[in-house]
Amino acid sequence: MSVLLNEVRKGFYLDSVAxxxxxxxxxxxxxxxxxxxxxGTPSNLQIMRDADILDSAGEEAGPNDLVIAIRADRxxxxxxxxxxxxxxxxxxxxxxxxxEHRARTLRGSHASNPDANLTLxxxxxEYAGIEANSALDLGLNVMIFSDNVPLERELELKQRARDLxxxxxxxxCGTAYINGVPLAFANAVxxxxxxxxxxSGTGLQEFSVLLHRAGGGIKHGIGVGGRDxxxxxxxxxxxxxxxxxxxxxxxxxxxxxxxxxGEATAKAIFDKLAACGKPVIxxxxxxxxxxxxxxxxxxxxxxxxxxxxxxxxxxxxxxTETNTTPDLHNLASELTIPTGxxxxxxxxxxxxxxxxALLILGRAGLSCSSNTSKEGLDSTAQYQLIDLGADEYTVGxxxxxxxxxxxxxxxxxxxxxKNVAVILLDLVLGFGAHEDPAxxxxxxxxxxxxxxxxxxxxxxxxxxxxxxxxxxxAALEAAGVIVCNSNSEAAELCALILEPR
Amino acid sequence: xxASDLLSRGPEVIGIGLQRFVDDLQSQGITASSVxxxxxxxxxxxxxxxxxxxxxGAIAELVNKANEEALSRMLSADxxxxxxxxxxxxxxxxxxxxxxxxxxxxxxxxxxxxxxGAICGAIVLEGWAKNLDDARALAGSGKITFEPNHHHxxxxxxxxxxxxxMPLMVVENKTFGNLAYCAINEGLGKVMRFGGxxxxxxxxxxxxxxxxxxxxxxxxxxxxxxxxxNIIARGLSMGDEMHQRNVACTSLVLRExxxxxxxxxxxxxxxxxxxxxxxxxxxxxxxxxxxxxxxMDPVRDIGGSSxxxxxxxxxxxxxxxVSGCGDQWFTAPVEMPRGLYFPGYSEKDANPxxxxxxxxxTIGLGGFAMAAAxxxxxxxxxxxxxxxxxxTSRMAEITHTRNPEWTIPALDFAGVPSGIDVRxxxxxxxxxxxxxxxAHREPGIGQVGAGVVNAPxxxxxxxCLALSERLAAS
Numbered sequence: 011m012s013v014l015l016n017e018v019r020k021g022f023y024l025d026s027v028a029x030x031x032x033x034x035x036x037x038x039x040x041x042x043x044x045x046x047x048x049x050g051t052p053s054n055l056q057i058m059r060d061a062d063i064l065d066s067a068g069e070e071a072g073p074n075d076l077v078i079a080i081r082a083d084r085x086x087x088x089x090x091x092x093x094x095x096x097x098x099x100x101x102x103x104x105x106x107x108x109x110e111h112r113a114r115t116l117r118g119s120h121a122s123n124p125d126a127n128l129t130l131x132x133x134x135x136e137y138a139g140i141e142a143n144s145a146l147d148l149g150l151n152v153m154i155f156s157d158n159v160p161l162e163r164e165l166e167l168k169q170r171a172r173d174l175x176x177x178x179x180x181x182x183c184g185t186a187y188i189n190g191v192p193l194a195f196a197n198a199v200x201x202x203x204x205x206x207x208x209x210s211g212t213g214l215q216e217f218s219v220l221l222h223r224a225g226g227g228i229k230h231g232i233g234v235g236g237r238d239x240x241x242x243x244x245x246x247x248x249x250x251x252x253x254x255x256x257x258x259x260x261x262x263x264x265x266x267x268x269x270x271x272g273e274a275t276a277k278a279i280f281d282k283l284a285a286c287g288k289p290v291i292x293x294x295x296x297x298x299x300x301x302x303x304x305x306x307x308x309x310x311x312x313x314x315x316x317x318x319x320x321x322x323x324x325x326x327x328x329x330t331e332t333n334t335t336p337d338l339h340n341l342a343s344e345l346t347i348p349t350g351x352x353x354x355x356x357x358x359x360x361x362x363x364x365x366x367a368l369l370i371l372g373r374a375g376l377s378c379s380s381n382t383s384k385e386g387l388d389s390t391a392q393y394q395l396i397d398l399g400a401d402e403y404t405v406g407x408x409x410x411x412x413x414x415x416x417x418x419x420x421x422x423x424x425x426x427x428k429n430v431a432v433i434l435l436d437l438v439l440g441f442g443a444h445e446d447p448a449x450x451x452x453x454x455x456x457x458x459x460x461x462x463x464x465x466x467x468x469x470x471x472x473x474x475x476x477x478x479x480x481x482x483x484a485a486l487e488a489a490g491v492i493v494c495n496s497n498s499e500a501a502e503l504c505a506l507i508l509e510p511r
Numbered sequence: 512x513x514a515s516d517l518l519s520r521g522p523e524v525i526g527i528g529l530q531r532f533v534d535d536l537q538s539q540g541i542t543a544s545s546v547x548x549x550x551x552x553x554x555x556x557x558x559x560x561x562x563x564x565x566x567x568g569a570i571a572e573l574v575n576k577a578n579e580e581a582l583s584r585m586l587s588a589d590x591x592x593x594x595x596x597x598x599x600x601x602x603x604x605x606x607x608x609x610x611x612x613x614x615x616x617x618x619x620x621x622x623x624x625x626x627x628g629a630i631c632g633a634i635v636l637e638g639w640a641k642n643l644d645d646a647r648a649l650a651g652s653g654k655i656t657f658e659p660n661h662h663h664x665x666x667x668x669x670x671x672x673x674x675x676x677m678p679l680m681v682v683e684n685k686t687f688g689n690l691a692y693c694a695i696n697e698g699l700g701k702v703m704r705f706g707g708x709x710x711x712x713x714x715x716x717x718x719x720x721x722x723x724x725x726x727x728x729x730x731x732x733x734x735x736x737x738x739x740x741n742i743i744a745r746g747l748s749m750g751d752e753m754h755q756r757n758v759a760c761t762s763l764v765l766r767e768x769x770x771x772x773x774x775x776x777x778x779x780x781x782x783x784x785x786x787x788x789x790x791x792x793x794x795x796x797x798x799x800x801x802x803x804x805x806x807m808d809p810v811r812d813i814g815g816s817s818x819x820x821x822x823x824x825x826x827x828x829x830x831x832x833v834s835g836c837g838d839q840w841f842t843a844p845v846e847m848p849r850g851l852y853f854p855g856y857s858e859k860d861a862n863p864x865x866x867x868x869x870x871x872x873t874i875g876l877g878g879f880a881m882a883a884a885x886x887x888x889x890x891x892x893x894x895x896x897x898x899x900x901x902x903t904s905r906m907a908e909i910t911h912t913r914n915p916e917w918t919i920p921a922l923d924f925a926g927v928p929s930g931i932d933v934r935x936x937x938x939x940x941x942x943x944x945x946x947x948x949x950a951h952r953e954p955g956i957g958q959v960g961a962g963v964v965n966a967p968x969x970x971x972x973x974x975c976l977a978l979s980e981r982l983a984a985s
């Protein structure tokens with residue numbers, strides 16, 4: 011048996027839409043069969059009469075009165091609904107927080123941000139090209155973090171951008187600095203006078219960090235994507251970047267960080283760099299100084315590149331500068347590896363850091379097997395370097411720089427492997443990276459037994475990074491990890507440890 | 512923004528994808544915003560390819576140019592309400608046993624309840640059958656021809672039924688000289704546009720024909736027509752969006768007409784007519800619809816244009832027409848409106864979406880101008896003014912431009928989003944939002960609520976495919 015309640019508020023007016031909304035709200039309350047709020051015009055009263063929800067009280071309403079009619083399972087429910095209605099009609103309870111409108115399309119977002127000059131795209135690769143094209147349509151420069159963008163699409167985008175006087179960074183561009191502002195995976199470093207062109211994200215990160223620690227700083231770090239210097243793309247973005255850096259008066263020297271360019275592209279790039287009118291330092295992994303024209307300084311490691319850059323910059327011509335590089339030979343001689351153990355396992359989150367270590371160990375006579383090399387990883391090899399950011403480790407899960415947990419089981423396995431003498435690690439800090447990568451490493455090490463392998467690591471980070479370089483470093487050292495100042499030092503130390511003594 | 516501007520000014524970023532990149536920039540005090548991105552609604556590679564083809568290279572240039580022409584025709588239109596006359600006088604070939612209806616073409620057997628109910632009423636009104644039962648038999652006998660209003664320069668709300676003896680309002684587009692027609696709004700309650708067909712409904716239609724129509728015609732001729740562009744501009748600043756809310760525009764028209772009507776007619780008739788207009792907040796809707804049709808007809812058939820020239824529903828299917836595809840309809844099943852219901856009714860009573868009134872959205876009003884009418888936003892969501900603004904901003908993502916004359920004060924006088932581009936609808940996955948009344952699914956009961964409904968994506972996908980095929984063939 012249901013209960014009907016009519017209440018009339020004399021001389022009370024609310025817009026009919028507001029009343030319908032409130033009616034719907036009341037009807038949704040528990041125990042309510044139907045709730046109707048209407049102004050008592052003759053036609054409205056007729057509607058309520060037809061709906062059989064008007065009683066003698068409601069019949070008395072005039073065209074300036076509000077009728078609240080509630081049908082419910084019992085009296086308590088009608089009272090509750092009436093109280094709800096009265097509260098809502100006080101006028102202040104309905105005022106919600108203004109919802110902020112976020113555009114669903116780049117075009118829509120650009121309309122409300124007409125001064126924007128860069129689109130940062132990190133959608134799945136299959137859509138990145140479409141979004142990049144609309145960015146170019148809107149006159150926006152593009153940074154494509156996404157990978158898996160088809161090569162022909164990349165070429166098309168870069169050719170279009172060149173014609174439009176715009177810059178395309180990427181695809182697969184993880185790191186960039188523009189006017190000192192770090193973009194995507196990048197460390198907080200000082201702004202300075204160096205302009206970098208990088209075909210590698212972690213390469214740019216390590217270089218920037220080492221330059222920052224040496225006292226220098228970055229003006230721009232233009233990421234061009236790993237394929238830009240191949241002959242299929244022809245270095246379109248790299249060539250644009252050289253022009254841009256050459257024309258920026260605040261840029262005092264230009265640094266190129268990359269893998270070896272395609273043959274035809276190499277000539278175009280190096281010719282242009284040599285003629286750009288500014289000092290140029292190249293760190294091209296796998297290319298020797300003889301393959302690089304005179305006038306361009308060639309370095310073998312990111313650390314050398316950073317040190318040379320700093321020495322060359324005008325404000326660093328300080329003769330009292332001391333060499334802070336520790337004596338690695340001394341350090342190595344003080345370390346003991348577990349008896350009978352001879353192998354090396356490198357577990358990397360940064361791809362270029364892995365490549366750098368591979369080259370350094372190779373030059374020291376330790377031929378390592380790695381998934382970053384053409385031959386692929388031989389899991390029975392004595393010296394192994396694994397890039398955990400490679401596709402085979404990241405399918406269906408985040409990149410190890412974001413979520414280093416993928417390394418934990420492999421690290422535990424290596425720690426407990428009686429054949430392993432040294433474990434080589436990198437930790438990458440900065441924006442975008444995991445909030446506490448050291449904790450992940452330490453948790454894997456504490457489970458290790460005695461007579462465990464040496465763990466050598468470097469931390470790519472600065473005191474300004476959200477994770478705090480010193481804190482990360484201290485946490486590792488407390489767990490017995492030997493922390494080097496750079497990835498190249500860490501690799502060199504490993505070479506010295508494993509060298510027959 | 513050239514690359515050198517980027518380097519000298521530093522980045523001001525729009526992020527698409529990972530939100531943390533944008534958060535990191537904001538935490539450093541860099542201006543950055545993010546797109547509420549999601550993958551395209553369709554996974555059909557043919558459709559995505561068609562939208563991409565239409566949006567790139569030489570074809571895109573051709574389409575953009577055609578769309579510029581389309582918009583220049585839309586925005587240069589000068590619609591004026593000039594006359595009222597009988598449908599038979601205005602529409603060639605509209606005579607015995609011919610009935611016009613809302614939406615794309617449809618057969619009797621496929622029509623929804625209200626549409627069939629309205630047709631039975633119209634048959635009795637015209638005297639082609641003695642009663643509703645006979646009318647139903649006649650309607651299903653194949654002796655009645657059914658055609659869309661849109662094929663005859665006309666539009667009609669909800670069922671949109673038009674027969675020879677109904678008076679139609681005439682809007683002339685002075686710029687292009689074309690005419691468009693719509694019936695006089697019957698008011699609320701039991702009315703033919705919602706499938707009503709009893710004596711009270713037919714009596715009102717007879718009064719419209721005998722009294723209201725001629726009186727309006729005399730008055731309009733005496734005032735030399737009412738320019739509608741200005742009425743809309745003022746109505747937008749007074750809280751109308753011209754689909755669900757027409758109270759301001761109705762009042763403005765009443766003001767334009769009242770003195771003249773009192774002069775040209777008998778006092779009793781004038782009083783009755785003015786009372787009829789004043790008693791119906793939605794009187795102006797039908798004028799806005801005829802205006803929409805008058806504006807969009809000259810935009811039809813511009814080779815390559817991806818601008819929508821008509822959206823209409825027959826209660827069963829939703830249909831759109833696209834300028835570059837001429838008079839071809841692209842149809843899909845209509846969706847159910849979401850909204851608020853009158854006392855005693857709920858979703859289960861609702862008829863699917865219906866009517867030609869979506870011509871109002873086609874010209875940038877209705878759901879597209881929601882920001883002008885926060886009072887209407889209550890039909891969906893929380894009903895805040897900011898929600899209303901969000902609807903309009905969203906529609907700007909699928910339109911070609913904003914109308915510089917029809918502006919919205921609450922959006923800092925930004926114009927209403929105009930010229931729906933099928934490419935943008937498909938690539939963004941944002942369907943046009945339509946403000947609509949909701950009819951009861953049974954004929955003869957009338958309106959049971961109001962709310963919003965989406966235009967089905969499938970219509971826009973088909974149009975993209977067809978347009979890209981046409982352009983590939985040319």
